[in-house]
Amino acid sequence: MKKTLLIIFIIVIVIQFIRPKKNISNEVINDITTVITxxxxxxxxxxxxxxDCHSNTTEYPWYSEIAPISWYLASHVNDGKNHLNFSEWATYNNNQKEHIIKDLKKELKSRKMPLNSYLWIHKDAVVSAEQYKILLDWVNTLKAE
Ligand code: HEC
Structure with a gap:
């Protein structure tokens, strides 16, 4: 029993050294606000x-330093950014924009975003019905050009 605990302890320590790259950048050159008001x-x-998941800058909570939570968060951020990255909007071609605008409408109507697991901890990120409408009204004005 003691030995098993020791092994678990060592594993927990060792995995702390595998640190995913942080998603933090202050570059704004391709941000959506540079091409659209x-x-x-x-x-x-x-x-x-x-x-936090759809831009090049994530605000990390303290526990994001702890593996394997850090890995879990990094995978969400990477996955989210692959689908939609507001910080890279200017790099998207019309096809990609069209696709993303369609996805945005779908996600906002079904209210599937933000991820539930995120909202358990980030209560301030809960989107109210009114805020969903504000976002959707805005997305409806977007054009893929
Ligand atoms: C905790 C991270 C996280 C947050 C916060 C978050 N998303 Fe996502 N988002 C993801 C991940 C991961 C995916 C890809 C997997 C999926 O579709 O579930 C995604 C996918 C998407 C997609 C593409 C869906 C598709 O069908 O391809 C859109 C659009 C989107 N998110 C919009 C939003 C909007 C708008 C918000 C804020 C209201 C938001 N997301 C907040 C993580 C997040």
Whole structure:
């Protein structure tokens, strides 16, 4: 029993050295706000509820330092950014934009985003019915050009 605990302890320590790269960048050159005027209230909702997984800057909570939580968060961020990255909007071609706008409408109507696992901890990121409407009204004005 003692030996098993010791082995678990060692594993927990050793995995702490495998640290995923942090998603933090202050570069704004390709940000959506450089090519589209995004209303301030929309920007605020995106920042509070979407940006941690859909931009190049994640605000990391303290426990994000601990493996394997750090790995779990990094995989969500990478996955989220692959689908939609507001910080890279200017790099998308019309086809990609069209696809993303369609996905945005779908996600906002079904209210599947942000991920539930994220909302358990980030209560401030919960999107109200009114905020979903603000986002959707804005997305409806977007054009793939
Ligand atoms: C905790 C991380 C996280 C947050 C916060 C988050 N998302 Fe996502 N998002 C993901 C992940 C992971 C995926 C890809 C997997 C999936 O579709 O579930 C994704 C996928 C998407 C997609 C593409 C869906 C598709 O069908 O391909 C859209 C659009 C999207 N998110 C919009 C949003 C919006 C809008 C917000 C804020 C209201 C938001 N997300 C908040 C992690 C997140």
């Amino acid at each position: 995004v209303p301030e209230n929309v920007q605020e909702i995106i920042k509070t509820s979407c940006a």
